[in-house]
Amino acid sequence: MMLIPCPHCGPRAHAEFTFDRPVEAITRPDETPDALVRNLFSRENPRGPSRELWRHTYGCRSWITLTRDTATHAITDVRPVGVGA
């Protein structure tokens, strides 16, 4: 079970969090149709460091971005997103 260092709550078990998407897949409603298809419906899907959007759903409910190595699960550079960022 990964340990995710929440910027507000400190290190917590990843069962308290939910993965939402890679940051590249964040699509605003006002994007162009091509950008939408590119961001939402295709992925770089790297084997290695990947910038991701998670939420501390069963903790402080805040959103965070972090870099996680998809092979070793090493987690670095955790930052709050949006409100209170």
Place this chain on the structure above:
Amino acid sequence: MSGGQRLSTGGLIDRSQTLRFRFDGRDYTGHPGDTLASALLAGGVRVFGRSFKYHRTRGLLAAGVEEPSALVGAGEGGRFEPNTRATDLFLYDGLVAESQNRWPSLALDLGAVNQLIAPFIPAGFYYKTFLGPPSLWKLYEHVIRAAAGLGRPPHLPDPDRYERRAAFCDVLVVGAGPAGLSAALAAARSGARVALVDLDSQLGGSLLGDPAQIDGQPSKDWIAGVEAELRGLAVRILTRTTAIGYYDHDMVHLAERVTEPGALPGPDGIAQRMWRMRAGRVILAQGAIERPLPFEDNDRPGVMLSGAVRTYLERFGVAAGQRIVLATSSDDAYRTAIRLCDAGVRVEALLDGRPADGIDPALLRRARDRCPVETGVAPVRAVGPARGVTGLETRAAGGNVTYMADVVAVSGGLTPSVHLHMQAGGSLDWDEGQGIFTPKDPRQGQVSVGACAGRFRLAEALADAWRAGLVAAEATGHRPVADAPPRSEIWPFADQASAFVPAPGVNPKKVFVDPQNDVTLGDLDLAWREGYRSVEHMKRYTTLGMATDQGKTSNLMGLARLAQNEGRPAPQVGLTTFRPPFTPTTLGLWAGEDAGFHVTPLRRTPLYDLHAALDPPWQAVGYWRRPRAYLRSGETLATAALREARMVRTTVGITDVSTLGKFEVSGPDAAALLERVCATSVSKLAVGRGRYTFMLREDGLVNDDGTVWRLGEDRFLLTSSTGGADRMAGLISYVRNVLYPDLRVGAANVQEHYAAIAVAGPRARAVIAAVVEGMVPPRHMSLDRGVVAGVPVLVIAASYSGERAFEVYAPSHQAAAVWTALSDAAQAQDGGLYGLEALEILRVEKGHVETGGEIDGRTSAHDLRLEKMLNPRGGYMGQLAQQRRAFADPDRLQFVGLESLGGPIPEGSMLVERPGFAVQGHVTAAGLRVLEEGFIGLALLKGGRARLGDELLAWSPTRTASARVRVCEPHFHDPAGERYRD
């Protein structure tokens, strides 16, 4: 005379107490501190079980968890545990155990006939035969399955409980042998929060079977002293606890056996406990596992590991046999020979495969003082019947010599236990001389000390472990103490040579590498000849190392054979993957508290107890439970539901809708946020008014629907379906926090703040007027606030049933009084309660789409006839994605109504021209006209919007039911909505 016997003195057992137990129907005795293995060995038992394929007799090989052969069924009834290692069960009074995988009995097992056809059933034979159609394989399979499997399957539910517990520490030490104790002491003295776990029943590890002098005192006393000091330093000490899995970021799962297999638990009823231990640093001190030697019939009962023979002697006071011969390629066996002789047990000879000049002369002298020692001698064949070995044939320069013995103690050297290091993602070094892999790069916070790091000399292990303890304490923020590490007497002899290659002339087909799965060197050679040359192919083709011991004593010998066949060094050939659990772990323990009824949480609405008192049939909706109907005596579910539906159409009914999603959005940008989340316009809504809305997913398909209400200039209430509530909470939070963090708005999830009670029917207005003080019943799609029985309520005039209806929102902890008041008023109007079934009948007749029904995650706004409500200004989630070409395909499945031209329409059935014709759609909901005759339904039909009037067959082959139907508008009841006007 042959077989084990209890010596009059010695062993760490409590001879003052006698424990009685049964094995295969016979009574035996033992003492506290015995394992089932040591007690049976003391009782002269030699055959413990039968092997998987050839059903050859199996004795006791080891003393620890690496035991591959002595597997028994332990306990009775719901506590019966098959495949239990006799070495991993500490004796208790009244234990009942049985041998397994034999019919009719252990002594006479018909399965042994497989040995006659052994030449025709080598590894992988089943891939080459039993060919033909699957129907033929089914017949063969029936026989194969009956023969396969080891223990008897349990068939009763488990009466005991399993607890799961989180725990945290700075330093976790796995293994409480000399190295583990030293590391734990160093870390604890330095002030770290330490946990020390060991799978044995007491601390000491290898010292229990191999006592030594440490810090000038016998190891027994040293251990007791260290344990006392550790407890004084608040170290959490867990015995009978196995570190079974090393997971991400130094989380280690520890399986604690609170009770022995089959034993009764204490008052708390807990049989085992799983610890989720999060550690800062992990010090692995798991020790090493001894390797057997390759010779013919080396699987005979009586062939045992040399360290095990020593442990049975020193720890359990049991001589494994009357006359013992030792064969070794390591110094370790010398200690066994010396201790046996000192205890008066007859040692026929100590046979060392290494040349004389490869052995320390001082060690040879010590052994030769006590028993004959020969060097350069390799074992060739175990002599003796299936019942048990009677001697060992060996080859030496002078020729073959056979030594008579009832126990052949073997040692091919020690293999460091690198399982957890590898599970953590570590890598390995290879030492060709000793034939061992040792831990290299850790990758996580683990370090290996002592024998599991390849450090077999006690003095060296103690010092190395002490340093590791200090480093771990410092790494977790504590100042390391300056004390000196524990010192032990110097016993320098710890050399070993790998002895994987059998003596010349030995028949590989008779050399057992994996005794439980009956895998021989011959099988490994066959696999290699046939091209299964990756270590993983060899393992899977021969099933080497796939038994319950997972190859703890066999994997390396198998790997060495492959390397020999390949002509490549072992590290290039590689090992198979180390996977959790380290030792097999009870499924009930994995399930923890969630077994049985608590497999998932049960969410109760605030009015649950009021419903439960009427004992309604429940409908699971996610983790919620909602009443389906309130049956009166003599009613079936169907008749009750129809009565309730008619009641709502004619008088008034109330129902609990508390599970709906509810969000209170407030602030200057509240409308702006809602117009991102909802696909309909919201900002033009007048205060006090509400309207239907729906939400799209980012891929443009409909996600959920609900209603939105303007409570104030900057305050809205948004509702969504029960099924969609959690999805909507996530979507709103994503839009608010990630996409538009700068909006001045707050979005509160008030799903559980409000209980919600729907009041529907022609007399609903009268009920509201009678019960709610301080307001006039709001007109349709309007809201107002009032008081019911002293409780402040919000009343919104929304309808799902198609009747004039209201939803009364009250704070959850005050809702019971509101329900009772409304219920009494409804009964006064000849109305009453209605449940989900009636609600479904009503909404189908009205033609409302439902999340999970028509909104099936594959339908668009246009498919569901909702496109006209889309917000013309756009900017809502999913807006762009719904412009993709396929959304305009004419043959999309579109929402329609169905009128039956005959009987009831089977719900879920396929819409076809005629049976067997192409499927053109399916029935999403089936119902009936509540106050008139006729069966109706809702459906999704290809190009449905343009096919009003078409006639089709609603066909259900699985229920052999069908109905001819005509496509129509999906609104059967009051399409114009006149009933909403007062």
Place this chain on the structure above:
Amino acid sequence: MTRRESAIVTDPVTVSQPQPTRLVRVEAFSADRAFAKAFKAAVGAAVPAVGKVTDAPAGPVIWAEPKVVLASGDAAALAAALSDVAAVSDVSGAWRRIEVTGAGWRGRLMIDGLFDAENPAFATGCVAATMLHHAPVMLCPTGDEAVSVYVAPSFAEDLRAALAR
């Protein structure tokens, strides 16, 4: 030689029935001084720091999310007082409070838990939101031998039974 007692503090605890709360959700439009001033005036206690609880006359004030605080009191009054600096919603019905009292409360919260309640740093004045027996909860120690466990009403009955087991 017999099995060592497992190293767990098994002191008894008493578990109360779920109690209603008077919590009000206050989401600051921006966490600036204006908000802090208005909040202190309206609630009678300072805005709690991250992971902290402050005490106000009407009851505890609990940090919940970035820019979100759960104050105790009357929702309408707070909404009026804070309308231009925060979004205020009554969530009193969305939480229940279960009191766990006794020396063993920290050990009890480790069962089927994810959070380190045995860490002495987690003491009176702290709040930790986590999962306990599969239920989302907020844990607020209120003394050396007492902790308030806030949980949504729908999970409250199962959680109380699990804690009392």
Place this chain on the structure above:
Amino acid sequence: MKYSALSLLRAGLGGHKDWPRAWRDPEPKPHYDVIIIGGGGHGLTTAFYLAAVHGVKKVAVLERGWIGGGNTGRNTTIVRSNYRLPELHALMELSLKRWEGMSDEINYNVMFSQRGALFLGHSDSDMLQLAQKGDAMRADGIDAELMTRDQVAKLIPLLDVSRTARYPVQGGLIQRRGGTARHDAVAWGYARAADRLGVDIIQNCEVTGMDITGGRITGVQTTRGPIGADRVGIAVAGNSGRVAAMAGLRLPIESHLLQAFVSEPVKPMIDTVIMTQSLHCYISQSDKGEIVLGGDPDAYPTYSQRGAPHIIEKAAAEALALVPALSRLRMLRSWAGTTDMSFDGSPFIDATPVEGLYFNGGWCYGGFKATPGSGWLFSHLLARGENHPVAAPFRLDRFETGRTMDEPGVGPMPQNR
């Protein structure tokens, strides 16, 4: 040498000395008509059908490790075609029919056991959904039968059918032709059969780059040197993203992880494959006697092939809720595979924008049952350059057009699947 009881008998008398290698270990040739990247079940069946059905002579399968080492060797061995959507019916039923002739087709016993694949229903609404799935199957010519609680109880004596269970059993939907198969045997069997038709199976040969000139593929770079080809087919499941990236392609695929675990072997106790509408666990018993269990995927992208323990805990709890007698069995081993999750849960069998380069992937966690069907369809595409009708809907551009096939209707985020 043909495998049969007779040949086994004859070999037994000779000490099994003369069995030939099941597949050769050739050096890579400079050029092939078709290269398949990925030596799993899908790659090997594709190569076999290219040679056996389409007569393509020079075919190579390039496997970076050992054949069958990816998802082929990591799944829970379930074979069925009880899906809901028509496009998946056609695909999975084509595959199931090929399973029924597989052992004879490749003269290698894959132990395909048609013991029935049963979905349990725990409420009237579950039973309605199962009836709908069954009706959809029967309408497309696939066997499906509803079962009452008593019939289910007779089929699975150890199932908890008590009314007070958290998920009381109401009945089920069984596909009798579904069941299990020995996963390793599928890889080895097709490798042997393909090798006998001249296909080169090249292990320890990782593709490290693609040679593309003028928008057309001419070959690949590998750890054993460059190899030319007229057409290249990608069938690497969880590594689809990384291999496609070598050709500059971004795929609608995210690599996730699914765990599975087995118990110690016991005598027969479960004779059919158990799945359930309301829970996510699935249960069967291998011929060796191990209970094979699986549950939820780990909901985040990963190539680690190592899952989180709380997922296993949930799967064990669900399995015990259905079959309480499993409690005292012990878990012997747990592992994980890398699942190539597509964004509607359906696979891709299609050409790519690079001429001569074709892609087969996106099988999520349901690829094993589709192994022979996937090979049949992908070989058709590789041999003829245009898709088989059954494979036509599984286009790479379906997310641009919107013609998605989302069976559970959960939308584009793979972790919700």
